[in-house]
Amino acid sequence: MCGIVGYFDKVGAANQPIGKILLGMLDALACRGPDSAGVALFGIPRPNQLVAQVKVGDNGGSTQRTLEVKTAAQRFGAQEFAQNGAYLRFTFREDDDLEPFISSIESIGADVEVVSVGRRLEIVKQVGSPSRLEQSFGISRFYGGHGIGHTRLSTESVVDLSHSQPFWGHGYPDLAIVHNGHITNYHQLRRRYQEHGVRFYTENDSEVIAIFVADKLRQGITLRAALESMITELDGSFSCLVATDSALAFVKDRFSFKPLLYTETAGFVAVATEEIAIRGAILGEYDVREAQAKEMQVWHR
Amino acid sequence: MAQIDGAGRSTREVNAAIRRLIAEGSTDITVLNPGARHNLAVAILDEVRIRLAGSAGYYCGGLGDGASIEVEGSAGWGLAESMLSGTIRVHGNAGSGAAAALRNGTVVVHGDAAARLGVSMKGGEVVVAGNCGYMAGFMAQKGTLIVCGDAGEAFADSMYTTVCYVGGNIASLGTDAVLSPMDPGESERLEATLNAHLPAALRCTKPAAADFKKVVAGRKLWNFDKREWRIWQEAL
Numbered sequence: 001m002c003g004i005v006g007y008f009d010k011v012g013a014a015n016q017p018i019g020k021i022l023l024g025m026l027d028a029l030a031c032r033g034p035d036s037a038g039v040a041l042f043g044i045p046r047p048n049q050l051v052a053q054v055k056v057g058d059n060g061g062s063t064q065r066t067l068e069v070k071t072a073a074q075r076f077g078a079q080e081f082a083q084n085g086a087y088l089r090f091t092f093r094e095d096d097d098l099e100p101f102i103s104s105i106e107s108i109g110a111d112v113e114v115v116s117v118g119r120r121l122e123i124v125k126q127v128g129s130p131s132r133l134e135q136s137f138g139i140s141r142f143y144g145g146h147g148i149g150h151t152r153l154s155t156e157s158v159v160d161l162s163h164s165q166p167f168w169g170h171g172y173p174d175l176a177i178v179h180n181g182h183i184t185n186y187h188q189l190r191r192r193y194q195e196h197g198v199r200f201y202t203e204n205d206s207e208v209i210a211i212f213v214a215d216k217l218r219q220g221i222t223l224r225a226a227l228e229s230m231i232t233e234l235d236g237s238f239s240c241l242v243a244t245d246s247a248l249a250f251v252k253d254r255f256s257f258k259p260l261l262y263t264e265t266a267g268f269v270a271v272a273t274e275e276i277a278i279r280g281a282i283l284g285e286y287d288v289r290e291a292q293a294k295e296m297q298v299w300h301r
Numbered sequence: 302m303a304q305i306d307g308a309g310r311s312t313r314e315v316n317a318a319i320r321r322l323i324a325e326g327s328t329d330i331t332v333l334n335p336g337a338r339h340n341l342a343v344a345i346l347d348e349v350r351i352r353l354a355g356s357a358g359y360y361c362g363g364l365g366d367g368a369s370i371e372v373e374g375s376a377g378w379g380l381a382e383s384m385l386s387g388t389i390r391v392h393g394n395a396g397s398g399a400a401a402a403l404r405n406g407t408v409v410v411h412g413d414a415a416a417r418l419g420v421s422m423k424g425g426e427v428v429v430a431g432n433c434g435y436m437a438g439f440m441a442q443k444g445t446l447i448v449c450g451d452a453g454e455a456f457a458d459s460m461y462t463t464v465c466y467v468g469g470n471i472a473s474l475g476t477d478a479v480l481s482p483m484d485p486g487e488s489e490r491l492e493a494t495l496n497a498h499l500p501a502a503l504r505c506t507k508p509a510a511a512d513f514k515k516v517v518a519g520r521k522l523w524n525f526d527k528r529e530w531r532i533w534q535e536a537l
Contacts, residue, residue: 256397256416256435259378275337275377276358288337288356288375289394290415292453293435 001153002165002180003029004260006241006271008146008248012301014044019142022149024281025272026130032273033153036164037133038125040176040243043144045119048094050173052078052101053087053122055161058111060086069112072104085136086161087115087124094119098171113162113201118174120144120245125164145301146248148241150178157203167207169214170199174245177213179206180273181258184236209234213242227251227296239291241271249298256293263288269299303327308334315341323347337377342370348387359396362389365406381408384425397434400427403444409498416453419446422463428498430507438465438516439475447494449507457516459536461523465516466491468508476536479519488513 005025009016022039030037043051052073056066069088070081077093095101102114116123124137130151133139150165157163169175183189186205193211194200200207212234216226223244230240230251237257242249250271252260262271263278263286270278275288291297305318315332319342322330331352335341339358342351345368353361356374366385375393379401386406394412403422413431420439432450439455441463451469458475465478474480483491492510499507521532 254435259396261375261377261396274339274358275356275375276339279337279356287393287412289413290377290396293416 001032003032003151003273003277004148004165004178004180004239004241004271005029005150005273005277006146006148006178006243006248006250006269008269008299008301010267010269010299010301012145014042014145015143016145017140017142018042018144018147019139021281022147023130023134023140025270025277026133026149026151028277028280029151029273030129030131033151034129035152035154035159036125036127036161037130037149037151038123038164038166039133039139039147039149040116040121040123040166040168040178041139041142041144041147042118042120042174042243042245043122043142045245046091049091050094050117050119051089051091051122052117053089053115053124054105055086055111055113055115056083056088057086057109058160061088061112065109065112068108069105072108073101075104076101084124085126087137089122098173102171114168114170116168116176118245121168121174121176121243123166123168123176125150125166126161127159127164146243148176148178148243148248155182156205163202163204165204165206167204167210169210169217170201172214172217175210175214175217176243177206177210177240179209179238179240180260181237181239181253183208183234183238185234186236189234205236209238209240217244223247223249224296224298227298231294231296239273247298247300249296250291251296252291252293254294256291260291261288262291262297264299302329302331304331304333306333307336307338312338312340316343319345319351323349335372335374337374339377342368345370345387356393357391362387365389375412376410380410381406384408394431395429400425403427405444407498411499411503413450414448418448419444419463422446426494426498428495430499430503432469436475438463438478441465445494447491447513449495449499457518459522460518462518466510466513467516468513471514471516474516476532477519477522478516481515481517483511483513483515487515 078090166176183205239258239260335353337356344364348367359377360379363382372391377396380399381389390409395410395414397415400408403425405424414433416434418433418437424444434453438457442461446465449468452471454472455475457478488511
């Protein structure tokens with residue numbers, strides 16, 4: 001099953017209670033997947049700074065481990081450290097090439113992972129139902145312009161923090177995806193990327209979608225064209241949301257295997273696996289429709 | 302007229318309240334704040350009128366036998382699935398699998414229908430004022446499927462005796478689906494059906510019945526013949 005949600009403020013003031021809205025939507029879908037839950041939130045950008053969320057270890061990481069990560073991060077101008085469970089959050093100097101930063105941090109330990117980097121993007125996810133997200137991270141206090149969320153029912157791979165969604169387009173700032181479905185040519189695609197030196201962190205088929213989109217965007221292809229190529233190059237079922245620093249998009253597979261509903265008003269766009277999630281979180285009058293097979297929509301700010 | 306407020310109530314409580322009101326003799330029930338809950342008004346076996354003042358989730362009105370249900374919003378997956386008789390009218394859009402395995406009765410959607418509309422329907426009438434998605438009418442056996450707008454890919458695939466009418470374009474016909482001319486008097490009957498089920502304001506924005514395309518089974522898949530192996534390869 002799995003449930004996915006997305007919200008996009010079209011006015012662009014970036015001051016929406018995005019955490020609260022996504023949490024409300026995810027709560028309504030908790031019964032679709034209680035294994036793990038997560039959100040990718042796009043907050044208010046600050047000039048020349050990136051924000052990172054780093055998993056310091058599988059069990060939250062020792063004090064020593066956290067110190068090592070901090071020391072490594074400081075070489076990239078990191079400051080404003082805040083630790084929350086397994087996550088260390090900090091800001092650092094903007095750089096076009098993230099590779100030195102990522103390899104420096106991740107070489108500290110096999111279970112150290114840069115979960116997200118972006119001017120606006122912050123991903124937090126954890127094992128358990130959506131309500132635990134609020135208890136652990138207080139995401140209802142997060143304000144921003146848009147975001148996506150996921151609640152997971154694991155079918156193939158293990159249940160832990162790294163296998164949870166959303167997935168970052170690893171190495172590509174401000175790109176996150178959530179996926180409901182099953183990618184059947186996953187191993188083939190994964191092998192292809194591995195031959196080009198891409199590291200995979202999980203056995204989750206959804207991870208390859210994030211890598212796929214990041215790869216396309218790096219080639220200079222538009223987000224819309226990247227989604228179009230998903231329809232022909234990915235096999236299996238997918239209702240997928242993709243978010244960048246300025247856009248929210250969705251794409252559905254050619255057989256429309258998985259549900260995905262959306263509404264668009266003058267002020268906002270909301271997308272969810274079930275209408276109950278949208279109605280539960282957003283009051284007012286608006287029409288909701290299910291996306292058709294092969295349908296995609298991209299909303300830019 | 303009896304009223305139930307869905308706000309703060311579980312689906313089970315709302316459905317139990319509907320049944321209690323019917324047992325007490327109500328024939329006209331309104332559910333306020335349905336909130337797109339799933340399984341609303343399923344398996345109602347009485348000829349009552351139920352109005353949902355908002356959207357419904359999955360399987361609304363499924364397995365019903367006689368009720369007349371009005372959804373004043375959208376409906377999710379499996380609208381009126383396996384309904385035996387009665388009427389369901391949706392003012393907004395319907396999700397995938399609307400009227401799947403419909404046995405009889407009438408399903409009307411004022412907006413669009415998503416994928417797999419009327420798959421395996423075994424009778425009854427389906428009228429969609431807007432467009433329908435992928436694979437509508439797949440393996441439909443009896444009844445009538447009417448789409449006033451455009452139909453998606455693989456329309457009317459592998460059907461038996463269901464008759465389909467499409468007012469707009471058909472993205473592609475499914476296996477063994479063929480266009481067929483209308484019989485004398487058929488477009489008049491179609492016109493009457495459309496007028497009976499769509500509000501006049503909506504009906505006047507749709508094509509005239511005579512301009513609809515009729516789609517039926519080509520009957521190539523009804524009997525297995527080894528010499529037609531290639532058709533079967535494509536169908537399976």
